[in-house]
Amino acid sequence: MAKNKLYxxxxxxxxxxxxIIISTGMLKSKDSSKxxxxxxxxxxxxxxxxxxxxxxxxxxxxxxxxxxxxxxxxIISIIPEGTRVKKGDLLIELDASSLEDDKIDQEIRxxxxxxxxxxxxxxxxxxxxxAESDIALAKLTLEFAKQxxxxxxxxxxxxxxxxxxxxxxxxxxxxxxxxxxxxxSKQLYEEKYISQTELQxxxxxxxxxxLDLELAKKSKDLxxxxxxxxxxxxxxxxxxxxxxxxxRIERKAKANIIQSEASLKAKEAEFKRQKDxxxxxxxxxxxxxxxxxxxxxxxxxxxxKSRGWRGVEPLEEGKEVREREELIHLPTSNAAKAEISxxxxxLKKTRLGMPAVxxxxxxxxxxxxxxxxxxxxxxxxxxxxxxxxxxxxxxEIYIDANDPTLRTGMSCQAEVIVQKYKDVLYxxxxxxxxxxxxxxxxxxxxxxxxxxxxxxxxxxxKMIHIxxxxxxxxxxxxxxxxxxxxxxxxxxxxxxxxxDNLGEKVSQTLEKVNTESTDTQKPDQQNETEDQQKQEDGRxxxxxxxxxxxxxxxxxxxxxxxxxxxxIRQRRGSDGSRRHKRNEESQ
Numbered sequence: 380m381a382k383n384k385l386y387x388x389x390x391x392x393x394x395x396x397x398x399i400i401i402s403t404g405m406l407k408s409k410d411s412s413k414x415x416x417x418x419x420x421x422x423x424x425x426x427x428x429x430x431x432x433x434x435x436x437x438x439x440x441x442x443x444x445x446x447x448x449x450x451x452x453x454i455i456s457i458i459p460e461g462t463r464v465k466k467g468d469l470l471i472e473l474d475a476s477s478l479e480d481d482k483i484d485q486e487i488r489x490x491x492x493x494x495x496x497x498x499x500x501x502x503x504x505x506x507x508x509x510a511e512s513d514i515a516l517a518k519l520t521l522e523f524a525k526q527x528x529x530x531x532x533x534x535x536x537x538x539x540x541x542x543x544x545x546x547x548x549x550x551x552x553x554x555x556x557x558x559x560x561x562x563x564s565k566q567l568y569e570e571k572y573i574s575q576t577e578l579q580x581x582x583x584x585x586x587x588x589x590l591d592l593e594l595a596k597k598s599k600d601l602x603x604x605x606x607x608x609x610x611x612x613x614x615x616x617x618x619x620x621x622x623x624x625x626x627r628i629e630r631k632a633k634a635n636i637i638q639s640e641a642s643l644k645a646k647e648a649e650f651k652r653q654k655d656x657x658x659x660x661x662x663x664x665x666x667x668x669x670x671x672x673x674x675x676x677x678x679x680x681x682x683x684k685s686r687g688w689r690g691v692e693p694l695e696e697g698k699e700v701r702e703r704e705e706l707i708h709l710p711t712s713n714a715a716k717a718e719i720s721x722x723x724x725x726l727k728k729t730r731l732g733m734p735a736v737x738x739x740x741x742x743x744x745x746x747x748x749x750x751x752x753x754x755x756x757x758x759x760x761x762x763x764x765x766x767x768x769x770x771x772x773x774x775e776i777y778i779d780a781n782d783p784t785l786r787t788g789m790s791c792q793a794e795v796i797v798q799k800y801k802d803v804l805y806x807x808x809x810x811x812x813x814x815x816x817x818x819x820x821x822x823x824x825x826x827x828x829x830x831x832x833x834x835x836x837x838x839x840x841k842m843i844h845i846x847x848x849x850x851x852x853x854x855x856x857x858x859x860x861x862x863x864x865x866x867x868x869x870x871x872x873x874x875x876x877x878x879d880n881l882g883e884k885v886s887q888t889l890e891k892v893n894t895e896s897t898d899t900q901k902p903d904q905q906n907e908t909e910d911q912q913k914q915e916d917g918r919x920x921x922x923x924x925x926x927x928x929x930x931x932x933x934x935x936x937x938x939x940x941x942x943x944x945x946x947i948r949q950r951r952g953s954d955g956s957r958r959h960k961r962n963e964e965s966q
Contacts, residue, residue: 417857418823419807421849426805428798428837428844430728434719436739436789437683438710439777442673446704447666448473453699460679460694464671470707473667473700478660485657492650499646503639510632517625524621528614536607543599550592557585673711680705682788713781717749719793720759720771728797728837729754734888735776735795742784748884749776751795796885798837804845808838810855820849821856828856 446452455472458464564581567573671677679694692698694706717737721729731754737747751774758770776793778785811818811833818835821828836844849855 418854419810419857421804421806421845421851421853421855423802423804423851426800426803426839426842426844427796428728428800428839429794429796430725430840431792431794432719432721432725434717434776434791434793435683436785436787436791437716437718438678438708438712438787439714439716440710440712441787442675442709442711443680443705444470444669444672444707444709446473446669446700446702446706448478448663449702451699451701452477452667454694454696456696457694458677460677460682462677464675464677464709466671466673468671469668470671470677471669473669475664475667478664478667482657482660482664485653485660489650489653489657492646492653496643496646496650499639499643503636503643506632506635506639510636513628514625514632517621517628521618521621521625524614524617528611528618531610531614536610539602539606540599543595543602546595547592547599550588550595554585554588554592557581557588561585669706671709673709675709675711676786678708678710678787680708683708708787710787713783713785715778715782715785716752717776717778717791717793719774719776720762721754721774721795723758723770723772725795726754726772729774729795730892732888732892733795733797734885735793736885737776737778737791737793739785740790740792742789745784747778747780747782747785749778749793750888751775752777796889797839799886799889800844803836804849804851805842806845806849806855807857808841808843810857810859811835811843812859819859821859822849823854823856828859830859 453474455474456469457471458469464470561578561581561584564573564578568575568578681693694700700706717735729751731751733751735749735751737749739745739747753775755773758772762769762771776795806820810820813819814830817832819830819832822831831848833848834846836846838844
């Protein structure tokens with residue numbers, strides 16, 4: 380039993396020893412991971428803050444020639460690209476066969492419209508003449524009706540009345556004579572001087588004269604009581620009817636004239652419209668031949684497209700082009716610019732007037748100096764549509780040198796110089812991490828590393844400016860927290876593509892940009908300028924776009940032709956590949 384107990388104690392001691400050894404080895408291994416990791420000694424010296432973007436060379440002053448023929452048409456002939464042209468030289472001839480056919484049809488329409496216009500003009504003249512004739516006749520009828528009324532009241536009626544009075548007077552006189560004659564006849568009959576027959580004849584004559592007087596009086600009464608009233612009413616009615624008839628004729632004549640004038644105006648407008656269409660057709664035929672508006676170098680627009688448009692089908696005979704499509708760029712001077720797309724991560728660093736150094740792939744060994752002259756307030760819509768996480772801001776850099784070797788369409792690299800320090804502290808960007816919201820580095824203390832908060836300045840994607848928290852000679856861990864990595868720190872960060880002959884010019888430009896800024900803080904803490912604020916506002920507006928607005932953008936994209944969609948995809952793909960390659964090189 381005692382022996383077994385001894386063995387048990389020995390086993391326990393051995394186990395404890397093994398545990399202690401293993402724990403000690405792990406601690407040593409952990410400590411060695413701290414001390415054996417890649418480190419970097421904080422240095423003081425010159426530091427250039429910049430970023431590089433790919434772009435395309437374009438002429439700063441150029442004439443863009445577009446297709447002004449409506450619809451789609453094909454190219455019959457085109458001047459070879461790169462040809463030096465003079466003002467008035469034929470650049471492109473487009474197919475005008477369909478326009479010529481339309482011209483013949485339109486000429487026929489013009490002739491028909493002209494005939495209708497002439498007919499309407501003559502119809503108006505006839506209508507006016509007929510209107511004048513009808514109105515004149517109506518006026519004459521009214522005048523006659525008035526004269527008849529006046530003639531009856533002042534002439535015929537008094538005449539008939541006097542005639543009735545005269546007949547009554549005459550009948551009375553004849554009755555008186557008949558009565559006297561009868562009286563003497565009776566005396567003579569009594570004295571047997573005349574026969575009874577003669578007496579009876581005188582009596583009959585008296586009766587006749589009496590009846591004539593009564594008839595004359597009744598005729599006058601009939602004239603005064605009936606004939607006059609009826610005739611007067613009839614004549615007044617004739618006057619009234621003539622007045623209304625004249626009013627109707629005047630209104631109808633006016634309506635006919637207005638209708639004829641309206642028809643004439645319509646025919647005239649149609650004639651003018653058809654003539655305008657004919658003139659437009661002639662102008663369209665003239666636009667099928669495009670001449671050089673000035674002297675220059677003919678460059679196809681497809682060759683001048685910036686970034687990622689290399690897959691666009693070049694202009695050639697037989698190619699179909701649409702209205703408003705750019706065909707030829709005609710540089711008018713040697714002044715050039717570089718068009719680049721600035722990633723949103725570099726947007727805060729960029730200000731108008733910053734210097735830039737441009738290298739052109741086709742001109743090895745040559746560098747050009749330029750300044751940032753334009754920054755788009757909003758990100759490129761096509762890049763956002765293809766990749767919502769990719770926001771690029773189109774920018775332009777004006778190149779100072781008027782070098783004839785710089786040609787539109789050349790690929791270039793532009794290094795925008797954000798700041799140039801003469802004597803500052805810097806460390807590799809990979810040595811900094813954020814703990815919470817504070818930038819932190821791991822600094823060596825003895826055989827261990829301890830975290831230390833630092834104040835950061837600007838970085839160039841390789842080295843970062845240290846404002847506070849470190850001293851020259853401090854050793855920092857390059858792979859916090861405690862991850863081993865082999866990094867060549869000595870070969871990174873300090874080199875720039877700025878040639879010695881441009882260094883002084885870059886410094887002067889940066890000093891001018893900083894002087895013009897209204898902010899007096901440190902370079903890495905400066906507020907954005909007004910243009911940068913506009914860019915930020917524009918980016919924010921895009922991020923805050925409603926789903927309906929984004930849906931409208933999607934519909935616009937869907938309405939593009941398959942060729943345009945493919946071109947956009949190729950463009951975005953080329954940009955992404957170049958940017959990915961550049962990031963790999965920077966690491």
